[in-house]
Amino acid sequence: MNGESHVSLREVVRLYDGPPAVQALGPINLEIYRGEFLSMVGPSGCGKSTLLDVVSGLARPTSGSVRFEGRELHGKVPDGVGVVFQEDSSMPWLSVRDNVAFSLRTSGLPKNEIADRVDHAIRFMGLAQFAGHYPAQLSGGMRQRVCIARTLVLRPRLILLDEPFGALDQQTRLLMGDELLRLWRETGATVLLITHALDEAAMLSDRVGVMSARPGRFIDLVETEWPRDRDSRVISDPKFGALTGRLWSPLREESLKAMGRAA
Amino acid sequence: MRGRQAALIVRIAVLASLIVLLEIACRIGLIDPLTVIPPSDMVSSMVDQIGSGELNASIATTFSTIVLAFVLAVIGGTAAGALIHRLPRLRAVADPLLASYYSVPTFIFYPLLVALLGLGQAPLVVLGVLSAAPAVVISTLSGFDSVAPVLMKLARVHRLTPARTLAWIVLPAALPHLFTGFKLALSYALIGVIAGEFILSGTGLGYAISFAYQSFDNRTMYGVMLFVLLVAVVANGVLYVWEGRLARRRSRG
Numbered sequence: 001m002n003g004e005s006h007v008s009l010r011e012v013v014r015l016y017d018g019p020p021a022v023q024a025l026g027p028i029n030l031e032i033y034r035g036e037f038l039s040m041v042g043p044s045g046c047g048k049s050t051l052l053d054v055v056s057g058l059a060r061p062t063s064g065s066v067r068f069e070g071r072e073l074h075g076k077v078p079d080g081v082g083v084v085f086q087e088d089s090s091m092p093w094l095s096v097r098d099n100v101a102f103s104l105r106t107s108g109l110p111k112n113e114i115a116d117r118v119d120h121a122i123r124f125m126g127l128a129q130f131a132g133h134y135p136a137q138l139s140g141g142m143r144q145r146v147c148i149a150r151t152l153v154l155r156p157r158l159i160l161l162d163e164p165f166g167a168l169d170q171q172t173r174l175l176m177g178d179e180l181l182r183l184w185r186e187t188g189a190t191v192l193l194i195t196h197a198l199d200e201a202a203m204l205s206d207r208v209g210v211m212s213a214r215p216g217r218f219i220d221l222v223e224t225e226w227p228r229d230r231d232s233r234v235i236s237d238p239k240f241g242a243l244t245g246r247l248w249s250p251l252r253e254e255s256l257k258a259m260g261r262a263a
Numbered sequence: 264m265r266g267r268q269a270a271l272i273v274r275i276a277v278l279a280s281l282i283v284l285l286e287i288a289c290r291i292g293l294i295d296p297l298t299v300i301p302p303s304d305m306v307s308s309m310v311d312q313i314g315s316g317e318l319n320a321s322i323a324t325t326f327s328t329i330v331l332a333f334v335l336a337v338i339g340g341t342a343a344g345a346l347i348h349r350l351p352r353l354r355a356v357a358d359p360l361l362a363s364y365y366s367v368p369t370f371i372f373y374p375l376l377v378a379l380l381g382l383g384q385a386p387l388v389v390l391g392v393l394s395a396a397p398a399v400v401i402s403t404l405s406g407f408d409s410v411a412p413v414l415m416k417l418a419r420v421h422r423l424t425p426a427r428t429l430a431w432i433v434l435p436a437a438l439p440h441l442f443t444g445f446k447l448a449l450s451y452a453l454i455g456v457i458a459g460e461f462i463l464s465g466t467g468l469g470y471a472i473s474f475a476y477q478s479f480d481n482r483t484m485y486g487v488m489l490f491v492l493l494v495a496v497v498a499n500g501v502l503y504v505w506e507g508r509l510a511r512r513r514s515r516g
Contacts, residue, residue, distance in 0.1 A: 058419055076422065083420045087413040092513040093435045103421060105431070134512050 003033035006158060006190045007055060012064035013215075014050050023215040025050045027064060030209070030218065032158075032192060037184055039193040039201035041247060042211030043258035048194045049086075051216065052162045055192060056083050068158065082156030082189075086163040090135040090143045090150075097122065097131040100149045121149040124186075125179070141172040145179070152183065159184075161193045165200070173197070174232040177204050181231055198251070202243045203234055210250050213258040220250050300485050308486030309493075318471065318487065325456060325467040326494075328384050332391025332452040337445055340396040344403025345429065354404070361404075364397045373459055387459045387467075394455035395448035402444025406437030439513070442506045449502060453495055 013026035025047035032038055032055075042048050053059035054066055060075040068078050077083070090099050101118045109117075122131050125145040135143050144164055151159060161180075165173040177200060184191050195201050201208045202224065210220040224243055226234060234240050282302050288294045289301035300308075312318045347354050369390070376386035410433050418428040434441070460469025468491055475484035 056420070058416060077420050081420075083416075085413050085416065087411065089411070089413045089417050091414070091432070091435070093438065093509075102431075106421065106423070106427070136512070136514050 003035065005031045006034040006036075006069065007032040007192075008067045009055070010065045010067075012054060012061045012066060014047070014054055014059065015062040025054070025216050026061075028217060032190060034190055035188055036206045037181075037191045037193070037204060038207050038209065039195055039205040040209045040211060041195060041198055041201045041251060042216055043213050043251065043255040044196060045258055046211045046214050046254070047216030048196075048211060049162055051211075052083075052160050052192065052194050056081055056160050058083075080154075080157040082151035082154050082159045084144075084147050084151050084159070084161045084164045086166045088135075088140065088143050088147070088167070090138075090146045092135050094134075095131065096127055096133050096135070096138070096146050099135065099146050100127075100153055103150050103154050117153045117155075121152040124152065124183070125149040141168050141176060144168065144176065148179075148183070152187070155187070156189055158190045158192070159187075161191065163195055164193075166196070173200065174203075174235075178231045180204060185228060198244050198247045199235065199240075202240055202247060203230075203232060208247055210247060211254070213254045219254065220247075222246060297479075297481065300481050304482060305485040305489045308482045309489045312483065312486050313490065318468070318490070321466060321468050321471050321487075324384070325460065325469065328387050328467070329391060329449075329452050329456045331384075332388045332395060332456060333449055335388070336392045336395035336399055336448045336452060339392065340399025340444065340448065341403050341441065343396070344400040345407065345433075347400065348404055348407040361397055361401050369393045370455070370458060373462060377463055382463065382465065387456050387464065390459045391452040391455040394451040398447035398451055399441075399444040402440050402442075402447070403437070406440030406444075407433060409440055410436040439506075439510060442502070442509070446499065446502050446506070449498055450495070453498070457491060 007030075009028050009030040011026070012028045012030075014024050016022040016024050028051065040048050040051060050059065054061050055068075057066075057068075057073040057075060057077040060073075066073045068081065071078070091102065094102065097118060100121055101114060104114045104117065107114070122128055125148055127142070127145055127149060130138060130142065135146065138146070144167075148164070164180075165176050168176065180191070180193075181204060183189075193201070193204060205224055206226070208222045208224065209218050210222065211217065212219045222243070285294075285299070286301050286303060289296065289299060347357050372393070373386065373390055376389050380386040380389065414432050414436055415428070418432050423431065457467070457469040457472075460467035461473045462469075464470045468487055471487045472484055472491070475481075475487065
């Protein structure tokens with residue numbers, strides 16, 4: 001897979017402040033191409049979320065550089081980047097509509113433009129009936145949709161997702177995966193998904209990066225070669241099993257290491 | 264819902280029967296009218312005094328003092344709490360002081376306040392604030408602690424300024440905790456102000472109670488006491504209902 005570089009990481013290392021300082025990540029070199037769906041899998045504690053923080057600009061790399069659309073990040077989230085977190089980040093004091101509109105409060109857009117975008121995002125995520133509801137009245141999956149819709153109204157060119165379906169049951173996860181693929185196709189955004197679920201990564205992605213135990217590094221980068229127009233039904237494709245297996249073999253060793261056992 | 268309704272009915276029934284018992288005890292002479300007057304007399308005394316307008320000046324003074332103390336305590340306490348929350352070192356110093364604050368009777372400083380500020384509304388407002396503000400500070404700290412870290416991340420993703428993060432994320436997220444502090448603050452302000460008037464003041468409801476007490480005018484005293492009690496209950500009830508309305512939105516159903 002080749003194309004125009006959208007995000008570029010050069011020798012990125014991230015240490016956690018000590019004492020003793022712990023190397024959480026890297027060194028990592030990575031090109032994320034414009035419009036691709038890239039997933040990261042790795043054993044728990046390998047620094048996947050740290051990687052996402054660094055790519056989003058939420059955390060500064062201790063050394064090395066991160067460039068988004070050619071410009072280096074300086075510990076700030078740049079315009080055009082949307083982030084969806086693992087934890088429920090819906091705001092319980094706002095209705096679904098106001099949650100989604102929250103992203104545009106500082107946009108300076110005219111009111112009708114904001115309303116149009118919010119309506120579109122709410123409809124896109126299948127929340128139209130629930131626009132006046134409060135998060136507490138929704139299921140976990142619905143609340144995560146609210147958070148995705150809130151990211152969507154920003155029309156991000158890069159969408160970062162940190163285990164967004166981690167707290168959901170398996171069926172909901174598969175369906176949310178389909179939604180995510182639809183969103184990715186229709187927006188043309190670049191997607192970086194952090195997940196611990198191999199099947200999720202294998203089903204959704206153009207490429208899957210496999211990370212080592214801490215400090216997280218790439219040990220493999222697998223191209224799935226799925227067509228762009230795909231959905232959760234690829235799990236019945238024989239290639240899906242082979243792919244998941246291919247991801248698991250390097251990961252098994254690293255996961256054992258992370259658990260403190262020899263391979 | 265049925266459980267809550269049943270509890271409410273039992274609560275009202277217990278109160279009502281206590282009042283009836285007191286009424287009977289007073290009427291049959293079990294309780295000396297120089298000690299307690301029958302509740303029905305308290306009500307008629309209260310109605311008489313309110314109706315005649317003789318309490319109007321006292322009501323105006325006392326409640327303006329309480330409201331002023333409450334508002335200052337809420338604003339100042341929230342601001343102080345926010346500041347302490349931002350400065351961990353200050354917090355390390357302040358935490359034990361706040362935790363033990365209510366074991367010190369602030370009230371003993373009232374004579375000092377009178378000496379410093381004179382015998383007007385000022386020492387009463389200060390006393391009210393001193394009683395009420397720490398509760399707001401404590402609830403602000405626990406409220407700010409309770410804000411989910413992911414919401415703070417969200418603020419950074421949206422590049423919100425510190426002021427907007429406070430106004431749009433932290434304060435609304437912490438509101439249920441803040442409300443607990445506000446309710447306490449209202450009670451403490453009320454207690455502080457009325458007790459202050461009782462001890463050393465020339466106006467207000469506390470003074471009216473104290474004056475009636477010293478002139479052995481039980482009927483007037485109990486009438487004013489009942490009025491103060493009713494106002495305190497109603498004010499708390501209003502905050503309680505408002506809080507419930509906010510909470511319902513945030514909880515299932």
